[in-house]
Amino acid sequence: LTKAMKKRREERYPSIEALTADIDRHLRGLPVLAQPDSLAYRAGKFVRRQRWPLAVSALVFAVVLSGVVGTLTQARRAEQQGRLAQIQRDQALRELAYAEAADELMRFLLSEQFGKALTASPLLLRAEQLVERQFADDPLLRARLLLMVADLYGELNEFVRAEQVLLRAAEAAAGSADAAVLAQVACTLAALEAATGRAAAAKVRFDAVMARLDTGADPQALLTCHIQGQALHSNLGDAAAALAHAQAALRLIGTPRPGQRTNAIFLNAAMGDAYSQLGDAGKAINAYQRAIEAFVLIGRGNTTAAAVLKNNVGVMLMRSGQIRRAVEHFEAQLLEARRHDADDDPVVLINLGRLLPALGRAEEAKA
DSSP states (O other): OOTOSSSSGSSSSHHHHHHHHHHHHTTOOOOOSSSSHHHHHHHHHHHHHHHHHHHHHHHHHHHHHHHHHHHHHHHHHHHHHHHHHHHHHHHHHHHHHHHHHHHHHHHHHHTTTOOOOOOOOHHHHHHHHHHHHHHTTHHHHHHHHHHHHHHHHHHHOOOHHHHHHHHHHHHHHHHHHHHHHHHHHHHHHHHHHHTTTHHHHHHHHHHHHHHHOTSSSOHHHHHHHHHHHHHHHHHHTOHHHHHEEEEHHHHHHHSOOOGGGHHHHHHHHHHHHHHHHHTTHHHHHHHHHHHHHHHHTOOHHHHHHHHHHHHHOOOOOOOOHHHHHHHHHHHHHHHHHTTOOOOOOOHHHHHHHHGGGGGGHHHHOOO
16 A cells, blocks of 8 residues: 555556555465565565475474484483493492302301300401401402491490491501592591590591582492481581481482381481470471381381380470370380280389379379
8 A cells, every 4th residue: 555655656556457466466475566675574475375384394393303302312311321320230249249248257257156155246356357357358348347347336335446447447448449438437437436525526527528428429428427427416416417417318218128227217216316306396206106117017116226216205295295195105105015025114104103193193103
């Protein structure tokens, strides 16, 4: 319309036929004479005319491109998985060698002592000697087995002997140049220092190890350090840090394998202790209950350790003002013990005696 109304005659359509032809070109999506010619204008018209074929072509191109990208990505992922698989195979072989060595050591110790009275300390001393001699030319296995022996000394509260063995494990680990085992030994040493009143040294050693470890570090090293970190910070009175390490260790464990179930139980118990110190009775009870249920599941529901956790649940109920529930809990604990012909736990009797007067049962409390 604008072209048809131009003031200068030579700028208007020369005839009705020319105007009709331009309208026809517009209706068919072709470039019109009224529009100044340009590459962008012609390309736009072409795209609008051919939008479906072009859309299909674009889709095909996108599919092909995504296929190429997908193939390249899969190739890269396969390469990474190949490297990861090799690392995992190497790690599995190391774990198998360690498991076989530990099994052989324990079997030999027990068979060697056949017919004699067995006590833990002499057995562990013999284990030290065997490890040092049998694995003299394998520093990695020597370090790991000495670490196991040191852990067992720790469970017997023989901390001086445990530290001596750990220091020898550290020397062996340094000789193996295995960063994961070095970290495990160092974290265990730090926890032992915290347990024996050397808080400053423990913290410095532990922080130095954790600064070198990251989320991509050896899983076993991370797990060991988080477990020892929980114990260390618990001994230092830092409940929040102890809780964080226990939670991190449980995340690494995930669904516990048979050999990890005891660790998972005690980590849940440690979380209960931490929540208790932080004043969160509800979360403490839940953590203790998870540990108790796991004990029952593996047939250890009537052990001393399980009894301690059950008592802790009652104490948490008592502290949170749930007196009736606490009484019911302690009474059920006594009944359960009696069903298994066990003596009444004095701690449970004391706690129950403290609570009964609040329910008007003073004479029972005295008894």
